[in-house]
Amino acid sequence: xxxxxxxxxxxxxxxxxxxxxxxxxxxxxxxxxxxxxxxxxxxxxxxxxxxxxxxxx
Numbered sequence: 001x002x003x004x005x006x007x008x009x010x011x012x013x014x015x016x017x018x019x020x021x022x023x024x025x026x027x028x029x030x031x032x033x034x035x036x037x038x039x040x041x042x043x044x045x046x047x048x049x050x051x052x053x054x055x056x057x
Contacts, residue, residue, distance in 0.1 A: 004019075007040075011039055013042075014046065021042055025037070
């Protein structure tokens with residue numbers, strides 16, 4: 001688990017979003033295609049971070 005979270009952080013992926021995606025998709029996923037669930041392969045399917053609100057000056 002620590003390794004997956006570290007891989008997410010190194011690849012600029014939100015670990016929570018990644019784990020949520022994987023845990024909701026792994027039950028229907030074929031075991032011989034498990035590499036498709038690695039962080040760098042899942043990243044394009046994850047929501048992007050919302051940009052911070054503009055400050056009112």
